[in-house]
Amino acid sequence: MKIAQYHGEMGKNDLVKFLKGEDKSVLSFAWDRIYITSLFSFEWKKTADSINFALKAANGHADRIFVGGIAASLMNEAFKAEPSWRGIRFIQGLLDNAPAISLQLDDFSEELYSDDYESTPIEFLTPDYSILEQIDYDYSVTDAYFTYASRGCVRSCKFCGVPKLEGKQRDTDSISQVVGDIEKLYGPKKDLILMDNNVTASGKFKEIMAEIRDLGFQKGATLTRNGTTAQRRVDFNQGVDARILCKDPMFLQEMSTICLSPLRIAFDHAGLRKPYETAIRFAADAGLSNLSNYMLYNFHDSPEDLYERMKLNIHLNEELGIRIFSFPMRYQPVDLKDRSHIGQKWNRYLLRSMQLILQATHGIVSGAPSYFRRAFGDSESEFKELLALPHKFIFNRTYYEELDGKPELIEYKSEYAKLNDSEKEELVSLISDRLPKQYPTAVNATKNSKIKKLIPFFYHLNGAVERKIWDQQAEYRKRAKVIEFVVPEDEKVEDAGLEVA
Numbered sequence: 001m002k003i004a005q006y007h008g009e010m011g012k013n014d015l016v017k018f019l020k021g022e023d024k025s026v027l028s029f030a031w032d033r034i035y036i037t038s039l040f041s042f043e044w045k046k047t048a049d050s051i052n053f054a055l056k057a058a059n060g061h062a063d064r065i066f067v068g069g070i071a072a073s074l075m076n077e078a079f080k081a082e083p084s085w086r087g088i089r090f091i092q093g094l095l096d097n098a099p100a101i102s103l104q105l106d107d108f109s110e111e112l113y114s115d116d117y118e119s120t121p122i123e124f125l126t127p128d129y130s131i132l133e134q135i136d137y138d139y140s141v142t143d144a145y146f147t148y149a150s151r152g153c154v155r156s157c158k159f160c161g162v163p164k165l166e167g168k169q170r171d172t173d174s175i176s177q178v179v180g181d182i183e184k185l186y187g188p189k190k191d192l193i194l195m196d197n198n199v200t201a202s203g204k205f206k207e208i209m210a211e212i213r214d215l216g217f218q219k220g221a222t223l224t225r226n227g228t229t230a231q232r233r234v235d236f237n238q239g240v241d242a243r244i245l246c247k248d249p250m251f252l253q254e255m256s257t258i259c260l261s262p263l264r265i266a267f268d269h270a271g272l273r274k275p276y277e278t279a280i281r282f283a284a285d286a287g288l289s290n291l292s293n294y295m296l297y298n299f300h301d302s303p304e305d306l307y308e309r310m311k312l313n314i315h316l317n318e319e320l321g322i323r324i325f326s327f328p329m330r331y332q333p334v335d336l337k338d339r340s341h342i343g344q345k346w347n348r349y350l351l352r353s354m355q356l357i358l359q360a361t362h363g364i365v366s367g368a369p370s371y372f373r374r375a376f377g378d379s380e381s382e383f384k385e386l387l388a389l390p391h392k393f394i395f396n397r398t399y400y401e402e403l404d405g406k407p408e409l410i411e412y413k414s415e416y417a418k419l420n421d422s423e424k425e426e427l428v429s430l431i432s433d434r435l436p437k438q439y440p441t442a443v444n445a446t447k448n449s450k451i452k453k454l455i456p457f458f459y460h461l462n463g464a465v466e467r468k469i470w471d472q473q474a475e476y477r478k479r480a481k482v483i484e485f486v487v488p489e490d491e492k493v494e495d496a497g498l499e500v501a
């Protein structure tokens, strides 16, 4: 949106076209510039497809293509090493220098705007909201001021790309200026989305909260536009730091004076239990009851560690009368080209099981205890057994727990109960080491007759059987008037990767 501002009507007055995905209509134009943003490094394949499409749109003129964003910054060398992309500029970090410098333009070859050493750096321009209207895709949050009160972070957590991307913690210039500029150009926005990595670490934390209140985002604030009044919302959408929040109730008391919703706090491993729990209690005391929580897993944690964290949230919900939605987020190293990383205490099968459970819950661990118990089990050991179940049982729970599949699940459970712990481990590792179509080979890979008997339960269902099961389940849900769990719009995580096998 900032690049569009640089080139658009209020900037260089160039024609700007915004694409999401491949829109073949652009192939009939001769474009001077094509900018691509990259996000997660594990989306390498999709990013590569976009770059190759851009090369087509640029008629092979690699020097007209600029790729920036997170993956291009974190894996800059890997992008540059691709021979077919020679000549493309892969930009690291922010465009916070003069445009000609940030975009690495070559004055000698008289590139477009290569003499632009005077304009405001693109990073500091007001985002151009109008480009969002150029595509059909509906972003869940658009009626908002998007900005930062701070960049960077005081910490350097090993799993996080922020230290490398943004460096040390620093405050930005006034958010009032950004909000005022957006309002002047595009009218007032309902919400305020702050993408700070760690606002609580800012030395100006109290001033930032005061500024937010002064901008009209105090507790309970509303906005009236064209005769309609709507509740306003402030969202620090990258979360706030429990290790700082737990030190002084002041932080959450201050945050409770703005229309914060939800309060997002990360809970990355069970070792953070104490600060996390204290922060949640401070939040509840301050009257903040709508909470959201990212939970890293598949890093140094184990399934038990993840379960303990999820369960703690359920307890806190019940005890404090609050609502914490948790989002387990699967760790992937920030420089891996796919999602293949397997943490030391996880394995491929357990990760896939977790993904299947999350698909059914739309990626969320809901605060409702009964819902939680059904999805994740009543104890750590139940959770582990759930993860070790044949996937057809997880994926079609209604059929196997309530309908015609019941006898098969009962039989499986009674055979499984005959295994000791090391046999259970052996079973799951035999399965985990193989792709589904190779499961039958696991039978000959063990001498244990109890395990041999259980392996066929893991075989995948054929299409016709699966369809029959789905039809029966759909019919059952209709009959029983099962109410589907609806994820609030502002809680949706677009790239949770739940659909990826």
Ligand code: SF4
Pocket (backbone or CB within 6 Å): 153, 154, 155, 156, 157, 160, 161, 162, 163, 197, 198, 241
């Ligand atoms: S505190 Fe958050 S933003 Fe900062 S390094 Fe750790 S995970 Fe990243």
